[in-house]
Amino acid sequence: MTGLFCEELVRQVRAHDVYGLWDGKPDAALLAPFIVDKKTVPLIGDPDPAVLTRISQFYGAVALAIEKRSGIMAAPVLQISGEGFGRAVLIAGRLVVVSRTLRDVHRFGFASLEKLESAGATLVDGGLSWIEKFKQAATAD
């Protein structure tokens, strides 16, 4: 395990695992699909539904980590086109705490566990600093 963000992500994956397919499998096995050699994934056809699930789990983990550290709930909104373009935003109250343009969704993934951890942690830290800056908007509804 490489850090707090990966731990949160593992919890997300296990929470989605309603059929218990991942029961008894180690955390490293759950995170393996997030590690991608981008050169080996073709940008052809619609993105694989499994990729969309991983994107949703990744941003879900960012949202939960933000909630744990700020006490403020953030909800992901993901817009992804069939061509693999899109946008991921996390919304707390009236505040956009995370906003990312998605490109080459087919190849969503990270070169290593360390890169996965640091990408997630960066989004969490960024989100927390936006909440600090615009606390009122983040708690408005």
Place this chain on the structure above:
Amino acid sequence: MTGLFCEELVRQVRAHDVYGLWDGKPDAALLAPFIVDKKTVPLIGDPDPAVLTRISQFYGAVALAIEKRSGIMAAPVLQISGEGFGRAVLIAGRLVVVSRTLRDVHRFGFASLEKLESAGATLVDGGLSWIEKFKQAATAD
């Protein structure tokens, strides 16, 4: 024509009309697909792509009307599932200016032109009042 919002929506539809299919057709004909008798639309299968286009045009028109009156650009992010549920948000800077849960997307539409106009105008007014309340967040990036 029933009001400023419908005029904006007509401009949106004509702007999307890259093949000129709507050239020479009156505005009322462009707006007709937005008027829906919900009882006649079954909630079966994936939502029709034409419905998704209309949802995108409707929120696009809300965004443009907000921009015209506030000078602040808003971008739509639409998350719609195959089952016809979803969420529509308009984002200006770091502010969520419009946020709507979508249900029964298959049946997206309005009972009359007056209802269409007032639904759009309500979202525009709501968005403008959020911008007024959180101007700093709306202009942050």
